[in-house]
Amino acid sequence: MAKARVKAPKSVKKGEVFEVKALISHNMETGLRKDKKTGKTIPRKIINKLSVTYGGKEVFGSDWHPAVSANPYVSFFVRASESGPIKFVWTEDGGGVTEKSVDILVA
Amino acid sequence: MKKQFQGILMGAAVAVGLSSFAGIAISAEKMVYKSGDRNSGYTYATKETQAIQDDDLGNPAYIYVDDGAALWSKVDGKAGKSCATCHGVESAMLSDLATRYPVYNAKLGKMQNIEQKINQEREEKMGAKPYKWESGQMLALTIYMRNQSRGKPMNVSIDGPAVPFFEAGKKYFDQRRGQLDMSCKNCHEYYAGNRIRANMLTEAQSNGFPTYRLKWQKPGSLHRRFRGCNSTVRAQPLAYGSDEYVNLELYVAWRGRGLSVEAPSVRN
Amino acid sequence: MSEKFITQNMRRRDVLAMAGTGVVAVSSIGLFAGDAKADPAAVAKAIKAKIGDKKTMAGGITLELPEIAENGNTVPIAVEVKSPMSSSDYVKAVHIYSEGNPAPDVATFRFTPESGRARVSLRMRMIKSQNIVAVAEMSNGKVHMVKNAVKVTIGGCGG
Numbered sequence: 001m002a003k004a005r006v007k008a009p010k011s012v013k014k015g016e017v018f019e020v021k022a023l024i025s026h027n028m029e030t031g032l033r034k035d036k037k038t039g040k041t042i043p044r045k046i047i048n049k050l051s052v053t054y055g056g057k058e059v060f061g062s063d064w065h066p067a068v069s070a071n072p073y074v075s076f077f078v079r080a081s082e083s084g085p086i087k088f089v090w091t092e093d094g095g096g097v098t099e100k101s102v103d104i105l106v107a
Numbered sequence: 108m109k110k111q112f113q114g115i116l117m118g119a120a121v122a123v124g125l126s127s128f129a130g131i132a133i134s135a136e137k138m139v140y141k142s143g144d145r146n147s148g149y150t151y152a153t154k155e156t157q158a159i160q161d162d163d164l165g166n167p168a169y170i171y172v173d174d175g176a177a178l179w180s181k182v183d184g185k186a187g188k189s190c191a192t193c194h195g196v197e198s199a200m201l202s203d204l205a206t207r208y209p210v211y212n213a214k215l216g217k218m219q220n221i222e223q224k225i226n227q228e229r230e231e232k233m234g235a236k237p238y239k240w241e242s243g244q245m246l247a248l249t250i251y252m253r254n255q256s257r258g259k260p261m262n263v264s265i266d267g268p269a270v271p272f273f274e275a276g277k278k279y280f281d282q283r284r285g286q287l288d289m290s291c292k293n294c295h296e297y298y299a300g301n302r303i304r305a306n307m308l309t310e311a312q313s314n315g316f317p318t319y320r321l322k323w324q325k326p327g328s329l330h331r332r333f334r335g336c337n338s339t340v341r342a343q344p345l346a347y348g349s350d351e352y353v354n355l356e357l358y359v360a361w362r363g364r365g366l367s368v369e370a371p372s373v374r375n
Numbered sequence: 376m377s378e379k380f381i382t383q384n385m386r387r388r389d390v391l392a393m394a395g396t397g398v399v400a401v402s403s404i405g406l407f408a409g410d411a412k413a414d415p416a417a418v419a420k421a422i423k424a425k426i427g428d429k430k431t432m433a434g435g436i437t438l439e440l441p442e443i444a445e446n447g448n449t450v451p452i453a454v455e456v457k458s459p460m461s462s463s464d465y466v467k468a469v470h471i472y473s474e475g476n477p478a479p480d481v482a483t484f485r486f487t488p489e490s491g492r493a494r495v496s497l498r499m500r501m502i503k504s505q506n507i508v509a510v511a512e513m514s515n516g517k518v519h520m521v522k523n524a525v526k527v528t529i530g531g532c533g534g
Contacts, residue, residue: 005173007164017491021162025170027324030500032477054489061485062495067476069449069498070324071167076484079460079491153445159498305528321446375445 175251315372475505
C-alpha cells in the first residue's frame with residue numbers, strides 16, 4: 001500500500017524521552033471533492049488510524065479525519081525502556097494496512 | 108532586487124514562526140540560499156514551509172528519493188540492465204549532475220534535460236519503455252538523481268554550442284505572452300519579493316526542482332511549473348520537454364548559478 | 376520608453392486584470408467541495424461526545440499554530456500538555472477540532488505513561504481562517520482546553 005518513513009534515535013539511555021517522527025505517502029482523499037470531468041464525488045479514502053507499539057504495548061495511538069493533510073506526518077515522544085523495535089501500523093479506509101518499524105538500542 | 112516582508116500582514120506570520128516545528132535538519136550539506144543578487148525560493152517561503160524542507164523526515168518528497176534509489180538499481184527492459192549496471196549503485200556522476208543539466212547533446216543538435224536523458228538511456232541502452240513525464244517513476248528517479256547533488260552550486264554551461272539555446276531561453280523568459288500579456292520577468296524579476304494577492308512572488312529559481320508544492324500536495328517537475336505559469340497568464344502551456352521549455356530551463360538554471368541544489372525542495 | 380517603465384505603469388492594470396478575470400480569485404482549489412459545516416456549536420457537540428458532562432478548564436495545554444498559514448493544505452500544528460506522564464498522572468488523550476472545516480473532527484491522539492512527554496506535531500488542512508480547538512483528557516479525569524485562531528491566506532497565482 002502506501003510507503004512510509006520513520007525516524008528515531010539509534011541509541012538512547014534507559015529512561016530518556018526521545019522524539020519519534022513518521023511520515024506516510026497518502027492522498028488523504030476527503031470524500032468531499034468532485035471529479036472535474038464526471039462531476040461525481042470522489043469516494044473518501046484516508047488513513048484513519050496510526051498505532052505505535054514498543055516493548056509489547058501501544059505507547060501512542062491516533063485516529064485521523066479528512067482534515068489531516070495529505071502525506072500525513074506526525075511526531076511524538078517515547079520513554080526508553082528496552083532495546084527493540086518501535087512498530088508503526090497505519091490503517092486506511094477499507095482496512096488496508098502499512099507497517100514499518102525502527103530499531104532502537106537502549107543502553 | 109529583493110524586497111521581502113513587504114506585506115505587513117504576512118511579515119507578522121514570518122516573524123512569529125514556529126521554532127518548535129523546525130525539527131532537526133538531518134542534512135550535513137551547507138546550503139547556499141543566496142548567491143550574489145540571487146535568492147532561492149527558500150528565502151521567500153515562510154518559516155513553517157522552510158521547516159518542512161529542512162527536516163528530511165518531514166519532507167514528504169523524500170518518499171520519492173527512496174523510490175528513485177530503488178528504480179536506479181532496478182533492472183528493466185530487453186537488455187537486462189538497470190541504471191546502476193553501467194553507472195554503479197553509488198554513482199559519482201550523480202554528485203553534480205543536477206548542477207550541470209540541461210547540457211548540449213551533439214547527436215540531437217540541441218539541449219537535453221535530465222528527464223530526456225533518462226528516457227534516451229532507457230530506450231537506447233536498456234531497451235526499456237520511456238517513463239511518462241510527471242509519472243511517479245519519472246518524478247522518483249529525477250528527484251533521487253538531483254538529490255545526489257544537493258548542496259552543490261548550480262553551474263550550467265552556456266558557452267559554445269549552448270549559446271543559441273541560452274539566447275532562446277532568455278528570449279522566452281522576457282517575452283510577453285497570453286491574454287494578460289505578461290512575461291516571466293514581469294513577475295519574477297521586477298516584482299520578486301512583492302505579493303500578488305497573498306502569494307509571495309519569487310525569483311523563479313529552479314534549484315529546488317522537482318519541488319514538493321503544498322498546493323499540489325505532491326512533487327512536480329520544473330516543466331509542470333512552467334505550464335502552470337503559462338496558464339496563469341492565460342497563455343497556451345507547451346508540451347513537457349518541448350524545446351522551448353528545455354531552453355528556458357537552461358536560462359533559468361543559469362539565472363540561479365551559485366545557488367545550492369535543493370531537490371526536493373518544499374514550496375507553497 | 377524602457378520596458379521596465381512600461382511594466383511599472385502596467386502593474387496595476389495587470390493585477391487588476393488578473394483579479395478581474397478570476398484567475399487569482401480562487402483559493403486552494405477544491406480542497407473541500409461544498410459548504411463548511413463545522414462551527415463552534417458543532418465543535419462543542421463533538422467535545423461533549425468525547426468527554427460527557429465534564430467541565431473543561433483553561434491552562435496546562437498549549438496549541439502552537441502559525442498566525443497566518445501560507446497554504447491551507449498543509450498547516451503545521453503542535454499540542455503540548457503539561458504533565459509528569461507518570462503511571463498515576465498522565466495525559467490519556469488529546470483531541471483536535473476545527474471550527475471552520477466541513478467537519479469538526481481533526482484527530483485524536485492517545486498517550487500512555489510510556490510516552491514520557493505529552494506533545495504531538497502534525498499537519499492539517501484548513502479550508503479558511505478559523506479557530507482550532509485542542510482538548511486534553513487527563514488520567515485523573517480533568518479536561519483542559521485551548522483555542523487559537525489561524526488566518527489562512529488566499530493564493531494569488533497558481534500553476
